[in-house]
Amino acid sequence: MSKIFITGSTDGLGLLAAKKLISMGNEVVLHARNQKRADDVHQELPNSKILIGNLSNKSEVEDLAEQINNNSPFDTIIHNAGIASGSSQLIFQINVVAPYLLTALVKRPKRLVYISSGMHKGSSLDLNHLETTTGYSSSKLQVLMLSKAMARLWPNVSTNAIDPGWVPTKMGGQNANDDLEQGYAGQVWLASTANSSITGQYFYHSKPSQYDSRADDTSLQQQLLNQLAKITGVQLPN
Template identity: 80%
Template sequence: MSKIFITGSTDGLGLLAAKKLSSMGHEIVLHARNQKRAEDVHQELPNSKILIGDLSNQSEVKNLAKQINDIGPFDTIIYNAGVASASHQLIFKINVLAPYLLTALVDKPKRLIYVSSGMHNGASLDLNNLETNTDYSSSKLQVLILAKAIARLWPNIATNAIDPGWVPTKMGGSGANDDLEQGYAGQVWLASTKDSSITGQYLYHLKPSHYDSRADDTSLQEELLDQLAKITGIQLPH
């Protein structure tokens, strides 16, 4: 069985994936933004470890990376946490900077899974003003570019991005019309599969899906990595 860490796993798709993977016998380590959220999710999965860190705070993200390494190594890390309704600065910090920092600082697992969105297609991308001009769609394009870059630079790690669809979670809202179970099934499958040849993919409902071709532009990948390194002061190890 695998040891799996999931960011943003106190509710929504992260918690649903955690519950399913736990029921399959995997060792799940949860992530909560603060102690109150940790106490709430402890009721849901009482046997799981819970690490605490506010992903909007760079020093807390660095501390979270240390917590992860202290109890690692992990077989799979799922970068699931995200916000949609917030300022551009907060969206960028949580949706893009946090997974970049954790990827750079955490000991490499066997598998990496990044949660993107179909809304990334055609999104704006202002690489010179990421901290102020990143809306939700742009953040999910950046996440996909990051995942594609990692898959290229770290070929021994199965790295993929997933579009969970527009599903009726707290983030998705009651109007969402996609299949909730399918929304987390991709995370569960990639986290538990023994097939390490699946890498560099963008998946929707367990199948390769159309994505913005900019994600495959290696010069764009390198430019994004350079900008993220400048903003954080942390280089991605090659």
């Protein structure tokens, strides 16, 4: 049995992954943006523990990190939360800054899972103006770069990224034509596997997949980390 924390787990793929992992006998701690969303999930999962924090607010992310640490140790942390539309600043804050801060501030688990997207391929990347130029596709390239960087910098933590595909969730919409179960199966597999040698990879439907080669550029990775440290005032621990 593993102890797992999943951001953005009150609906969509995060909630589906949580339910599946719970059914397999794992201890899963969920995350909600606010108390109302936590109350709604308690109707479905009355015995679940839910931590609360708005990922668009830096102080709330820092408070969430403290809550996670108070419930540590975790075997796996899944950085699932994300938005597909909104201002560049909001997308950047939720999709990139929040997972960066939680990675930096939370006690290291055995496994880290980041949710990217196939839409990251060929996206724009302006490392000097991240707060004003980051759209959804760019945010998912940055998440993949973060995942690759952490796999390199923290070799004792199994760190991977996943493309869940275009699946029919609230975010994906009704026209999405990918397999919903496959959309969260990769998270479930990586969260519960005991194979620590699986690290630094990018998966689609639980299989290694092609990705933008910029993600492997260690110079670009470091520039991204430097910019995130500068923007947040928080450095990654060595």
